[in-house]
Amino acid sequence: MSELVLTLSQWLEALAGDAEPWASYARYLPRILDGVWLTLELVVLSGLVGILLAVPLALMRVARNPLLWMPAYGYIFFFRGTPLLVQIFLVYYGLSQFDAVRDSGWLWDRVLSKPYWCAIIAFSLNTAAYTAELLRGAMKAVPRGEVEAAQALGLTRVAQYRDIILPRAFRIILPAYGNEVILMLKGSALASTITLLDLMGATRNVIARTYMSMEFFILAGVLYLLIAAAFIGLFRLAEHWLNAHRRTASK
Amino acid sequence: MTSPAALEVVDIHKRYGEHEVLRGIDLTAHDGDVISIIGSSGSGKSTLLRCLNLLEQPSRGEIRLRGEKLDLREDRHGDLHAVDRKQLERMRARIGFVFQSFNLWPHLNIVDNVTLAPMRVLGLDRRSAVEQAEALLARVGLADKRNAYPGNLSGGQQQRVAIARTLAMSPEVILFDEPTSALDPELVNEVLGVMRSLADEGRTMLIVTHEMRFARDVSSQVMFLHQGRVEEPGPPSEVFTSPRSERCREFLASHL
Numbered sequence: 001m002s003e004l005v006l007t008l009s010q011w012l013e014a015l016a017g018d019a020e021p022w023a024s025y026a027r028y029l030p031r032i033l034d035g036v037w038l039t040l041e042l043v044v045l046s047g048l049v050g051i052l053l054a055v056p057l058a059l060m061r062v063a064r065n066p067l068l069w070m071p072a073y074g075y076i077f078f079f080r081g082t083p084l085l086v087q088i089f090l091v092y093y094g095l096s097q098f099d100a101v102r103d104s105g106w107l108w109d110r111v112l113s114k115p116y117w118c119a120i121i122a123f124s125l126n127t128a129a130y131t132a133e134l135l136r137g138a139m140k141a142v143p144r145g146e147v148e149a150a151q152a153l154g155l156t157r158v159a160q161y162r163d164i165i166l167p168r169a170f171r172i173i174l175p176a177y178g179n180e181v182i183l184m185l186k187g188s189a190l191a192s193t194i195t196l197l198d199l200m201g202a203t204r205n206v207i208a209r210t211y212m213s214m215e216f217f218i219l220a221g222v223l224y225l226l227i228a229a230a231f232i233g234l235f236r237l238a239e240h241w242l243n244a245h246r247r248t249a250s251k
Numbered sequence: 252m253t254s255p256a257a258l259e260v261v262d263i264h265k266r267y268g269e270h271e272v273l274r275g276i277d278l279t280a281h282d283g284d285v286i287s288i289i290g291s292s293g294s295g296k297s298t299l300l301r302c303l304n305l306l307e308q309p310s311r312g313e314i315r316l317r318g319e320k321l322d323l324r325e326d327r328h329g330d331l332h333a334v335d336r337k338q339l340e341r342m343r344a345r346i347g348f349v350f351q352s353f354n355l356w357p358h359l360n361i362v363d364n365v366t367l368a369p370m371r372v373l374g375l376d377r378r379s380a381v382e383q384a385e386a387l388l389a390r391v392g393l394a395d396k397r398n399a400y401p402g403n404l405s406g407g408q409q410q411r412v413a414i415a416r417t418l419a420m421s422p423e424v425i426l427f428d429e430p431t432s433a434l435d436p437e438l439v440n441e442v443l444g445v446m447r448s449l450a451d452e453g454r455t456m457l458i459v460t461h462e463m464r465f466a467r468d469v470s471s472q473v474m475f476l477h478q479g480r481v482e483e484p485g486p487p488s489e490v491f492t493s494p495r496s497e498r499c500r501e502f503l504a505s506h507l
Contacts, residue, residue, distance in 0.1 A: 145354035148306050149413075153368035153420060154344025157336075163367055167358055242358075 021215045028206045028216075035202025036223055042188045042198060046123035047181055053124060054131035055166070061136045072132070079129030084187050087126055092118040092194045119191040127184050134176050138169035171242050178235030182228050189224075199223055255318030256281050257455045258303070258346070258424045263312035265298055265479075266329070272298050273309070274479040280424055283453045287466035287487070290476035291502055296459040297351075299476070300426050303457070304346045305339060308332060316342050317423065344372050347422030351429040353409040355401035355416070361388065362397045365416045373420065380419075387415040391445050407438030411445055418449075425449070427458040463506050467491045475499040 060072035079087065095101045095112055102108055111117045142165050150160045192201030203220040207213045258280040265273040272295045280286055288296045301307035303314060305321075308330035314321045321342055322334035333339035355364050365384035369375040375383070388394050391411035393404075401409055410430055417425060427446065431439040443465050450456060450469040460466055466473060466487065473490040475483040475498075483490055483499040491507075494500045 143354075145350060145352050146356055149348075149350065149354035149356070149416075150368075152304055152306060152343055152346075152348035152350075153416070154340045154342075154372045155368060156340055156371075159371045163371065164356055168356075171358055 021212060024206075024210050024212055024215065025219065028210070031197075031202050031206060032199070032216075032219065032223070035197055035199040036227065038197060038202075039185070039188050039191075039199040040227065042119055042123060042191055042196075043181065043185050046120050046127055046188075047184065049120070049124035050127035050131050050184075053128035054135055057128060057132035058135035058139065058169075059161070061132060062139060076129045076133055079126050080133065084122070084126055085190050085193065088119065088122040088190055088194060091122045115191075115194040115196050118194060119188075119196055123184060123188065123191075126187075127180060130180050130183075131173075131177065134173040134180065135166075135169050138172035139165050141172055142168045174235065174239050174242065178232065178239075181231050181235070185228055185231065186224065199227075254282075255315070257284070257317060258457075259313075259315040259318075260303060261313040261315075263299065263302055263314075264310045265295070265302055265307065266310045272479050273302065276312075276476075276479070276481055278457075278474070278481075280455050280457060282455055284472060285450045285454075285456045285458065285470050286472045286474060287470040288457065288459045288474045288476060289461075289463065289466060289502070289506075290482075294476040295479040296476050297428050300348075300428050300457060300459050303426060304343050304348055305331075305333060306348070314342075316345060340372070344368075344420055345423050347417035347420060347425035349410070349413055349417055349425065349427045349430050351432050353401070353406070353413045353433070355409055355413055357401050360398050360400050361393070361404075361412050364401065364412060365419050368416065369419045383419055384415070387418050388412070390418075391415050392441070405438060406434045407441045410434065410442045414442075414445055414449075424455045424457065427456065427460070429459050429461065431460070431462060461506065463491070463503070475502065477502075 057072050057075065060068040061076065063069050063072075091112075092115060095118075101112055104112070111121075146164060146168070147160060150164045155163070188198060189200035191198045192204060195201070197205060199220055203216050207216050210216070256279045258278075260276065260278045263273050263276045263278075264271065276295075276299055278286070278299075288299065290296050298307055302309040302312075308326075309323075310329055310331065312331070314323075319342070322338060323331040324334045326332055356367070359367065362381060362384050365387060366375075366377070366380035369380045369383065370377060385394065385397060388397055391414055393408060393411055393415070396404060396408065396412075401412070404412065414430075430446065431442050434442065439462070443462060446456070446458070447465075447469055458466065458470070468487075470487045473483075473485060473487045474481050475490060475494070475496065477496075477498050483494055483496045490499065491503065494503060
C-alpha cells in the first residue's frame with residue numbers, strides 16, 4: 001500500500017515538475033472537448049428518443065392482448081439480455097450486409113451508413129428497453145385507488161393514462177431513470193468502437209499520437225465524472241421540481 | 252310514477268369464486284333520497300356500492316340510471332362487464348363516488364384535482380372549470396387551499412376536496428363509501444357537516460357508513476345489510492328505534 005502511494009506521489013511529482021503533460025493537455029483539449037460534446041449529444045438525443053419509444057413499449061407491455069405484450073416482452077428481453085456492444089455492431093456492421101438496406105437510398109446514404117446515426121439508433125433502442133421496464137413497474141405502482149377515482153369520474157382509458165397513470169409513473173421512475181442515464185453515459189464510450197470521436201474516441205485518438213495513456217485516460221475519467229455529476233444534479237433538480245407534492249407534504 | 256328513479260338496481264349478486272358476497276339486492280333511489288347502508292364489516296356494503304358504477308363487477312343484476320339500463324355482458328369468470336365502454340363512462344360521469352381513502356391525485360394541486368374531470372369528460376374550458384372549482388372549494392371551506400397539494404392537507408380536508416371533485420361533475424347520485432372511516436375522530440365532523448349540507452339541498456345520496464347518529468339524522472331510508480342481503484329496510488325512525496330483525500337490533504346495540 002505504501003509502495004503504491006509512493007509510486008503515485010512520484011508520478012504526480014513528475015507530472016507537476018514536467019511541463020510536458022500540461023502542454024499536451026492544452027494542445028489537445030479542443031479535440032477532447034469536441035469529444036465531450038459528441039458524448040453529450042449521443043446521450044441526450046438517445047435518451048429523448050428512448051423515452052419516446054419507451055412509452056408505447058411500456059403500454060404494450062402491460063396490455064392484456066398477447067399480440068401487444070408479446071412483441072414488447074421480446075423486445076425488452078432482447079435488448080436487456082444482450083451486450084450493448086453487440087447491438088451497436090448489429091446496427092453498424094450487421095445491417096449493411098443486406099442489399100435491401102444498402103439500396104434503401106436516403107435511409108442508407110444519410111442514416112444507416114453513418115456511424116453517428118448507428119450509435120444513436122443502438123443507444124435509443126437499448127435505453128428504450130430499460131426505460132420501458134422502469135415505466136411498466138411504475139405504472140403498476142400507481143395506487144389502485146387513484147386510478148379508480150379517475151374511472152369513477154368517467155375518464156376514458158386514454159385520459160386515465162395521459163392525466164394520471166403516466167404522469168405519476170414518470171415521477172416514480174425519476175430517480176431510477178437518472179441512474180439509467182448515467183449507465184447510458186458510460187455505455188456511450190462504446191461509440192468509439194465504430195469510429196466515432198466521442199470523449200472515449202477522442203481520448204484514444206490523442207493517446208495514439210502522444211503515447212500519454214495514463215494522463216489522457218485520467219483526464220477522460222475526470223471528464224466522464226463531471227458529466228455524470230452534472231446529470232445527477234439535473235435529475236435532483238427535476239425531482240425537486242416535479243415532486244412538489246412530496247416536498248410540501250414533508251413540511 | 253312520473254319520471255324514472257335516479258338510480259335503480261335490481262337483484263345485484265356478487266360472488267368471489269365460491270363466496271357469495273351479495274345475494275340479490277334491490278335498491279331504488281328517487282330524487283332527493285338519502286339512503287344509508289349500514290351493517291357489520293363483511294356484510295357487503297362497500298361491495299354493493301362499488302358494483303353500482305362497476306368499480307367491482309357484479310355477477311348478476313341490473314343497473315338503471317334515470318331509466319337507462321347499463322348494458323352488461325358476462326365474461327368467462329361469470330363477472331358482468333359493460334358492453335359499451337362509452338355508455339359506462341357516460342353513466343359513471345353522472346354517478347359521483349367518494350372513497351374511504353379520498354384517492355386524490357397527489358401530483359396535481361387542489362384546483363387541478365377538481366377541474367380535471369369536468370375539463371376532460373364534460374369538455375368545460377379551463378376558465379369555467381376553475382371558476383366552478385373555486386366556488387366548490389369555497390363551499391367545502393377550502394378556498395384558501397386551491398394551490399396546495401393533497402399531501403399538505405389533513406385527511407378531513409382531503410376528503411372535502413374529494414367531495415368537491417365529485418360535485419364538479421354535477422352528479423345525479425353520489426355514492427359515499429365509508430367517507431369518514433379513514434379519518435381521525437376530530438376530523439370526522441367537518442366531513443359529515445359537508446355531507447349534511449348536501450343532503451339538506453336535496454342531493455340524491457347513497458351512504459355506506461358506520462356513523463349511526465349521522466345516518467339516523469340525515470337519511471330518508473336506511474338499509475341494514477347482513478350476509479349480502481337487505482335484512483332490514485325502512486325509514487330511520489323505524490330501523491333505529493324499533494328494528495324488527497334480531498341481528499339489526501344486536502348490531503345497533505353495539506354501534507349506537
